[in-house]
Amino acid sequence: MLSVDAAIDLIIARALPVGACERVSLMEADGRVLCEDLAARFPLPPFANSAVDGYAVRFSDLVPDQLTSLPVLGRVEAGAGAQALEIGAAARVFTGAPMPPGADTVFMQEDVTLEGDHVILPSGLKRGANMRPAGEDIEADQIALRKGARLRPQDVAFAAALGAHELNVAQRLRVGVFSTGNELAAPGTERSGAQIYDSNRFMLLAMLRRLGCAPHDLGVLRDDTAHLAGALKAAAGEHDLLLTSGGVSTGEADYVKSALEQIGSLTFWRMAIKPGRPVAMGVIDGTPFVGLPGNPVASFVTFAYVVRPLALALMGADVARFQPLPVRAAFSYKKKAGRREFVRVSLMPGADGVLEARKFPREGAGLLSSLTQSDGLVELREDVTRVEPGQSVGFLGYAALD
Numbered sequence: 001m002l003s004v005d006a007a008i009d010l011i012i013a014r015a016l017p018v019g020a021c022e023r024v025s026l027m028e029a030d031g032r033v034l035c036e037d038l039a040a041r042f043p044l045p046p047f048a049n050s051a052v053d054g055y056a057v058r059f060s061d062l063v064p065d066q067l068t069s070l071p072v073l074g075r076v077e078a079g080a081g082a083q084a085l086e087i088g089a090a091a092r093v094f095t096g097a098p099m100p101p102g103a104d105t106v107f108m109q110e111d112v113t114l115e116g117d118h119v120i121l122p123s124g125l126k127r128g129a130n131m132r133p134a135g136e137d138i139e140a141d142q143i144a145l146r147k148g149a150r151l152r153p154q155d156v157a158f159a160a161a162l163g164a165h166e167l168n169v170a171q172r173l174r175v176g177v178f179s180t181g182n183e184l185a186a187p188g189t190e191r192s193g194a195q196i197y198d199s200n201r202f203m204l205l206a207m208l209r210r211l212g213c214a215p216h217d218l219g220v221l222r223d224d225t226a227h228l229a230g231a232l233k234a235a236a237g238e239h240d241l242l243l244t245s246g247g248v249s250t251g252e253a254d255y256v257k258s259a260l261e262q263i264g265s266l267t268f269w270r271m272a273i274k275p276g277r278p279v280a281m282g283v284i285d286g287t288p289f290v291g292l293p294g295n296p297v298a299s300f301v302t303f304a305y306v307v308r309p310l311a312l313a314l315m316g317a318d319v320a321r322f323q324p325l326p327v328r329a330a331f332s333y334k335k336k337a338g339r340r341e342f343v344r345v346s347l348m349p350g351a352d353g354v355l356e357a358r359k360f361p362r363e364g365a366g367l368l369s370s371l372t373q374s375d376g377l378v379e380l381r382e383d384v385t386r387v388e389p390g391q392s393v394g395f396l397g398y399a400a401l402d
Ligand code: AMP
Pocket: 179, 180, 181, 183, 184, 196, 197, 198, 199, 200, 201, 245, 246, 247, 248, 249, 253, 293, 294, 295, 296, 366
């Protein structure tokens, strides 16, 4: 059985970026993976400007430790050009307005008094106060955004501030998603007595969309090795990644593993992870394949730990490991050493205000309510065998898995 870390190492080592890039407008760039570094062509801010509404002066015109009275000559608003500041004078300036050449310090309007056409300035301000030098944010030619970054709204804003209106990003990964199982009915259709509605497909399609992929719904496959093998082989040519859920049990019902062995190669099929242990990974005609477990919670967790890093690697994105945040356990728990286990928890402040993780009361890997009524996962690493209330544990909020 492969450890979670060994599986991720294997994925990072083997999964090569698909490599196709496209230019998209900034409007479409959120969540996409940058294909090349974006360098600043000019400094940000491009020119020194005032950080406040107030009065710009030359620091050398101020009388040390005393009030200084200077005539107000000139006025610069944001977006307007600035004339040089005369020696021995102040200029009225507004937030974002260029600093008049020669001025190096700005007094906030709240800190001064006006007497006729003079402004009375208090002592105690430092040279350079309340002004933003050119290049304070980024200097020209520095890398603003790195190749492999998954763009967030703040990254899109940085690109916009640097004047980019299109970015070169990885094409959306085409991911085909099947469900498997004779018991599955599609929502919206009649369900017979022994059937359940297929939920995994909708969860996986939504998770893929959040990752910036182009997911394709390929429907439900029957529990039949030949049928599965045929459908997977046909889909491999049209996709960058294929996913199934269900049919990877360790018993006789492992149709997915047998199908994969017929038409492709199996990389691994058992991972030391709970929930989720049977998860098959392989390659079909050059297209990576992951067979996720059928139980919805197992499918959810193994998506985060196997499909997510694989999809990111195929997109050419940086694959950062999750960094669980320390919180206090408000539960006790026993586990076997040697496998990674995930406990569904809600976060609530304890009596002293410190955040506590409360365990969802039931443990079944089929309980969708355990995911909808909790905030995230406590990750218990391989060496942990028990958790006691009060102990610090690592928490991963569901949003961190996007
Ligand atoms: P399996 O791995 O196929 O034996 O499935 C394990 C459990 O997950 C069974 O109870 C299945 O009915 C359930 N399951 C499998 N696929 C799905 C699905 N797409 N949606 C909801 N439950 C599923």
